[in-house]
Amino acid sequence: MEAKDLWIALITRVYDQLLYKQSSVFAGRTDVATVTSWSAPIIWEGTFDSALIDSIYQSQNLTIATTVFALGKYTCFVKDFLESAEEHYFVGFRVHYYLFTDKPESVPVVKMGEHRSLTVQKVQSLNRWQDITMNRMEKLEKLIENELANDADFIFCLDVDTKFYARWGAESLGHLVGVIHPWLFDVPRDQFTYERRPESKAYIPAGEGDYYYAGGAFGGSLEDVHHLTKTCREQLNIDAANSIEAVWQEESHLNKYFLLNKPCKLLSPEYMWRDINTSAAQIKIIRFTNVPKNYAEVRPNP
Ligand code: UD2
Numbered sequence: 001m002e003a004k005d006l007w008i009a010l011i012t013r014v015y016d017q018l019l020y021k022q023s024s025v026f027a028g029r030t031d032v033a034t035v036t037s038w039s040a041p042i043i044w045e046g047t048f049d050s051a052l053i054d055s056i057y058q059s060q061n062l063t064i065a066t067t068v069f070a071l072g073k074y075t076c077f078v079k080d081f082l083e084s085a086e087e088h089y090f091v092g093f094r095v096h097y098y099l100f101t102d103k104p105e106s107v108p109v110v111k112m113g114e115h116r117s118l119t120v121q122k123v124q125s126l127n128r129w130q131d132i133t134m135n136r137m138e139k140l141e142k143l144i145e146n147e148l149a150n151d152a153d154f155i156f157c158l159d160v161d162t163k164f165y166a167r168w169g170a171e172s173l174g175h176l177v178g179v180i181h182p183w184l185f186d187v188p189r190d191q192f193t194y195e196r197r198p199e200s201k202a203y204i205p206a207g208e209g210d211y212y213y214a215g216g217a218f219g220g221s222l223e224d225v226h227h228l229t230k231t232c233r234e235q236l237n238i239d240a241a242n243s244i245e246a247v248w249q250e251e252s253h254l255n256k257y258f259l260l261n262k263p264c265k266l267l268s269p270e271y272m273w274r275d276i277n278t279s280a281a282q283i284k285i286i287r288f289t290n291v292p293k294n295y296a297e298v299r300p301n302p
Helices: 003-026 050-058 072-088 129-148 222-241 249-260
Strands: 063-070 094-101 116-122 154-158 162-164 176-180 213-221 265-267 288-290
Touching: 063 072, 063 129, 072 094, 072 162, 094 129, 129 154, 129 222, 129 249, 154 222, 176 222, 213 222, 213 249, 222 249
Parallel strands: 063 094, 063 154, 094 116, 176 265
Antiparallel strands: 154 213, 162 288, 176 213
């Protein structure tokens, strides 16, 4: 064989191996759907190259605003949330946490990395957990409107009774991003716990809906998340005026919003799992998970 042929054979072999690596490592999940019917990617372990993603986004000097609410006894979750976020969440990026609490004095001091900061905002205490969770939409809408314009490029809005265990990085960025709910990712659509009463603005009729999204994590560009939070706040207000509260409060309205405004990227339940001690065949890595809690102990009302 001539040197030239040898060279071509070698190149072809390397190329094939690269292709194999691409297909097996980055598109090799046949056990789960990795794209929606509107061509949005669904991010699972094994569908992206974290080093490549970081190299693309890190040069852009992005700031990720990240919001959490800790009212009443939920302040007990703040330390683990922040400490674990510092270890795993957008490492190497600028992150500005905004913590809304009725007890700023009980916010623990957590050492922040370079270009990472925490702003604590005092909010009024509320007597019903349902009001606390629903009220977040209005607070987020106002935060984006009044404070974030020159301070962030993207925003993620997260539950606080949670903990990071592995990378959550730039693979999650997009202009409108939802997380598939950890309890409803592998059940038929007719079991989704959408609001089913036509009287509510969150109503989704049987036979409709794409996914069931978690209320505890969503994000995107400031503009898109502003539109989302404003719309959900308006719909929640209309429901309140009509004396109806959707079955899962703002999560029901979020699901209605995502039905009408399709997210450009979906994060798998790796990004909001049930509990670190629970497993499922499809979950190869737990990135972010709920922390088990005694509802009767931490919530202000049953
Ligand atoms: C689900 C959703 C949650 C919300 C709720 C319906 C997930 C993982 N969680 O969780 O986002 O949509 O259903 O309303 O998708 N909070 C306080 N103090 C309180 C009560 C709540 O600060 O006394 C805040 C806190 O940030 C907490 C969040 O509200 O993380 C959601 O409350 P939850 O975790 O009790 O709601 P849960 O578990 O039903």
